[in-house]
Amino acid sequence: MPFYSKNLRDDEQIIAVIRRHWLTNLPKYILTFILFFIPFFFMFPLFNWGTAGQIIFSFLLAIAVFYLLKLISFSYFNCLVITTQRLIDFSQEKTLERQIREVEFPNIIEVGYKVKGLLQIISKSGNLEIRLASSPKDQPLVIHGISQPEKVQNLILDLKKL
Numbered sequence: 001m002p003f004y005s006k007n008l009r010d011d012e013q014i015i016a017v018i019r020r021h022w023l024t025n026l027p028k029y030i031l032t033f034i035l036f037f038i039p040f041f042f043m044f045p046l047f048n049w050g051t052a053g054q055i056i057f058s059f060l061l062a063i064a065v066f067y068l069l070k071l072i073s074f075s076y077f078n079c080l081v082i083t084t085q086r087l088i089d090f091s092q093e094k095t096l097e098r099q100i101r102e103v104e105f106p107n108i109i110e111v112g113y114k115v116k117g118l119l120q121i122i123s124k125s126g127n128l129e130i131r132l133a134s135s136p137k138d139q140p141l142v143i144h145g146i147s148q149p150e151k152v153q154n155l156i157l158d159l160k161k162l
Contacts, residue, residue, distance in 0.1 A: 004081050007088055007100065015159070018080040018152055023123035024145030028071055035064040070095060080128075080143050082155060087130070089141060103141065105160045107133045110140075113149035120145070128152055 039060040046053035081088040089101040115126035126149040130141040
């Protein structure tokens with residue numbers, strides 16, 4: 001059972017789970033790739049240092065593996081869950097901090113999306129902006145880098161009509 005299923009009400013069903021497009025995280029994946037191969041690039045000079053070099057090699061490799069696991073877990077735990085009654089936004093920006101925001105469909109005033117930059121144009125992704133009745137006009141709920149934001153926008157608007 002996924003982690004977001006425990007936040008559902010009794011008479012509620014999941015319609016869609018929206019995650020960031022993998023291409024929007026491409027710079028982070030490239031950084032992880034570089035972090036992973038730096039220790040191997042310096043492996044022979046480090047191993048010539050003896051035990052201290054092996055410890056440094058292991059430490060650099062552990063940092064790269066930790067960053068990779070962090071990236072994978074963040075890409076899994078950051079999602080927008082669209083249910084039959086509401087939207088649930090799970091966002092995790094730090095390792096030990098998770099924020100969950102819930103929005104009932106009647107509280108949604110406007111749903112729009114913005115495609116900005118070459119990477120989002122190529123990947124057909126964008127930022128979904130949801131204006132709420134309870135928040136100021138300057139502070140919409142923004143979900144960054146989702147795939148096909150126009151379809152998500154239409155889905156939310158259709159569910160709001162029901």
